[in-house]
Amino acid sequence: MKKKDKNTEEKILQAARQAFTSKGLSGARMQDIADTAGINKALVHYYFDSKEKLFALIFEEEFGKFFSNLAAVLTADIPLFEKIEQVVALDIERLSQFPDMPLFVINEVSRNPAMIVERFKQLPIKKVTANFQKQIDEEIKKGAIKNISSDQLLINIQSLSIFPFVAKPMLKSVLQVNEKNYKIMMQMRKKSVATFIIDAIKT
Amino acid sequence: MKKKDKNTEEKILQAARQAFTSKGLSGARMQDIADTAGINKALVHYYFDSKEKLFALIFEEEFGKFFSNLAAVLTADIPLFEKIEQVVALDIERLSQFPDMPLFVINEVSRNPAMIVERFKQLPIKKVTANFQKQIDEEIKKGAIKNISSDQLLINIQSLSIFPFVAKPMLKSVLQVNEKNYKIMMQMRKKSVATFIIDAIKT
DNA sequence: TTGTTTATTAACCATTTGGTTAAATTTCAA
DNA sequence: TTGAAATTTAACCAAATGGTTAATAAACAA
Numbered sequence: 423m424k425k426k427d428k429n430t431e432e433k434i435l436q437a438a439r440q441a442f443t444s445k446g447l448s449g450a451r452m453q454d455i456a457d458t459a460g461i462n463k464a465l466v467h468y469y470f471d472s473k474e475k476l477f478a479l480i481f482e483e484e485f486g487k488f489f490s491n492l493a494a495v496l497t498a499d500i501p502l503f504e505k506i507e508q509v510v511a512l513d514i515e516r517l518s519q520f521p522d523m524p525l526f527v528i529n530e531v532s533r534n535p536a537m538i539v540e541r542f543k544q545l546p547i548k549k550v551t552a553n554f555q556k557q558i559d560e561e562i563k564k565g566a567i568k569n570i571s572s573d574q575l576l577i578n579i580q581s582l583s584i585f586p587f588v589a590k591p592m593l594k595s596v597l598q599v600n601e602k603n604y605k606i607m608m609q610m611r612k613k614s615v616a617t618f619i620i621d622a623i624k625t
Numbered sequence: 626m627k628k629k630d631k632n633t634e635e636k637i638l639q640a641a642r643q644a645f646t647s648k649g650l651s652g653a654r655m656q657d658i659a660d661t662a663g664i665n666k667a668l669v670h671y672y673f674d675s676k677e678k679l680f681a682l683i684f685e686e687e688f689g690k691f692f693s694n695l696a697a698v699l700t701a702d703i704p705l706f707e708k709i710e711q712v713v714a715l716d717i718e719r720l721s722q723f724p725d726m727p728l729f730v731i732n733e734v735s736r737n738p739a740m741i742v743e744r745f746k747q748l749p750i751k752k753v754t755a756n757f758q759k760q761i762d763e764e765i766k767k768g769a770i771k772n773i774s775s776d777q778l779l780i781n782i783q784s785l786s787i788f789p790f791v792a793k794p795m796l797k798s799v800l801q802v803n804e805k806n807y808k809i810m811m812q813m814r815k816k817s818v819a820t821f822i823i824d825a826i827k828t
Numbered sequence: 829t830t831g832t833t834t835a836t837t838a839a840c841c842a843t844t845t846g847g848t849t850a851a852a853t854t855t856c857a858a
Numbered sequence: 859t860t861g862a863a864a865t866t867t868a869a870c871c872a873a874a875t876g877g878t879t880a881a882t883a884a885a886c887a888a
Contacts, residue, residue, distance in 0.1 A: 430835080445736070449651040452876060462837050467877060469835095525735060531695055531727060533648070535794045542798050549640035551800065568824070570817075573800050573810065578821060580796075586799050588791060589731050591738040593783075595745050597754065597776050607776065614773075616780060621771070622825035633865080655846060665867050670847060672865095 431469055433459040435479070437496075442480045442526065443522040446529055447473075452574070479563075481530055484523045485541070487516060493550045502561050505577045506579065509618040518605070525588050540595035567623040582615045634672055636662040638682070645683050646725040649732055650676075677725075684733055687726045689745070690719060696753045705764050706827075709782065709787050710819040716786035717815045721808070754779070770826040778826065785818045 438457035441450035452473055456463040470476040495508050517524060531538045555572040562569055586593060586608060594604050640661035644653035655676055658668040673679040720727060734741045738823050758775040765772055789796060789811060797807050 446651070446732075447647065448649070451874090453874090462633075463876090464838085465836060473876065525731065528728065528795060529649075529652045529732065531795045531798075532793075533652075535798070538795060538798045547799060547801065561870080573802070574814070574817060576800070577789055577796060577810075578785060578818075580792070582781060585784035585788040585791070588788070589783070590735075592731060592734045592741060593780060595734075595738070595741045596750060597779070598750065599776070607780075611777070614777060615781075618825045622821045654844090656844090666846090667868085668846075668866060676846065 429463060429528075430459070430556065434466055434469055434476075435460070438466075438476050439480050439483070442477055443484065443526040445535070446526070447477050480521060481527070481537075484520070486539075487523060488527050488544055489545075491516075493546075496550050497553045502557055502567070503616075503620050505557075506619050507613075509579055510583055510616045510619070511612045513580070514608060514615070517584065517587045518608060521587055521590065524584050528588065565625055570623055570625055575619075578622075579619060582611075582619065586611065630736075631665060633668065636664070637669055637672055637679075641669075641679050642683050642686070644728040645680055646687065650680050650736070653680075680811070684730070684740075687723070687730055688741075688759070690723060690726060691730050692748075694719075696748075699753050700756045705760055705770070706823050708760075709822055711823070712782055713786050713819045714815045716783070717811060717818070720787065720790045721811060724790055724793065731791065742801050768828055771828055773826055778822075781825075782822060785814075786821065787816065 434455065437455045438450075440458065441455050450473075452466055453463055455476075456466050459466070462585065466476070468510065470479070491512055492509065495512060498508075500508070502517065551572065554576065557573040558567070558570070558575060561567045590604065596599075637658065638820065640658045641653075643661065644658050647653075653676075655669055656666050658679075659669050662669070669679070673682070695712065696714055697733070698708065698715060701708065701711075703711070756774065757779065761770070761775040764770045793807065797804075802810065
């Protein structure tokens with residue numbers, strides 16, 4: 423039975439990911455996770471101790487997806503406009519793959535801000551933002567783009583990329599588009615959003 | 626004791642709003658709401674029957690704030706650029722006043738999409754979007770703005786306005802700004818976002 | 829083969845939670 | 859003043875929930 427180890431563990435993680443990302447920490451049920459994984463509830467505790475700990479693992483995972491490549495692209499040594507195109511395309515591709523993830527992460531950070539503050543302390547954020555800031559300032563000085571703070575630009579980029587996924591059910595209703603067409607719209611945004619941003623800032 | 630009616634009712638609603646918007650439907654506790662309102666838990670049920678019904682009331686309220694003036698501005702008979710400025714300013718002003726509201730609404734719509742679909746059936750969305758669409762198409766034909774679908778433009782406007790409030794705790798961490806400075810940034814966005822959008826679409 | 833370790837389960841347990849009930853208190857009209 | 863109606867509370871209740879335990883089954887090393 424020892425070979426089943428990884429198998430069971432993985433099944434639990436999969437079920438937990440599904441439960442937590444769709445219902446949140448307080449909405450998810452351990453019994454549900456066990457049922458979905460096709461095992462006894464006690465086994466979930468056997469493998470992962472408590473709900474909190476299991477949740478922390480899932481959060482870590484999803485949080486990683488959220489920020490993994492962003493820093494890399496942001497600090498890459500490429501022209502600004504190209505960088506914007508890459509960040510947007512990367513964001514939207516990742517979000518298309520894991521559509522529940524951003525709302526999940528946002529929720530849990532909102533409900534427990536201390537968690538993220540801790541995690542961020544170990545990341546070289548300042549380096550990333552300072553690097554980006556420098557590139558922006560240079561472009562402004564060159565007269566290639568209008569005057570804008572790198573913080574605000576970063577917020578705009580992430581807003582345009584992420585929000586349509588976070589608010590998907592609402593936007594689908596307002597705009598009265600079905601699932602298929604919404605996905606098509608998101609694919610179009612991979613290019614159109616970058617163009618939108620570049621047009622907004624170039625002189 | 627009859628005069629206390631409105632008073633108690635309002636105290637409960639206030640406590641419920643606080644609980645639901647900060648912790649969501651499943652995270653909020655009836656006992657908590659009663660305690661915050663300074664009354665017995667049974668009284669909450671006396672006035673509002675069930676948790677679900679109380680929640681529905683609060684949701685209705687918050688949802689109203691979300692969409693109240695938007696339709697009015699969108700269908701107003703004013704130039705496009707002016708309209709964009711007004712929508713953004715209105716959005717950000719409202720969101721500054723009720724910062725928990727958008728995440729709350731988005732969450733509950735995500736968890737129960739049927740609810741919003743029902744509600745939207747009674748609203749003249751098609752009229753609003755068709756109206757806006759027409760204005761966009763005219764501006765494109767005039768050559769005043771670039772070619773863009775009104776849906777995508779609407780998504781961009783709402784993304785830039787709402788997302789910074791939805792993701793506030795996360796953005797505060799990433800950008801390492803404190804509460805006061807974040808508020809200042811949001812105030813600046815009332816104008817800068819409109820300019821950003823107009824620059825993005827004008828020819 | 830056998831004894832030890834690991835994995836899995838059924839049955840429980842304590843706590844929390846939404847909700848109810850019956851009694852007490854207050855209000856107010858007659 | 860009195861009695862019915864409305865308001866408020868303390869004490870409960872049943873169901874749900876996270877978690878534990880003790881026993882069983884499987885895996886494996888000797």
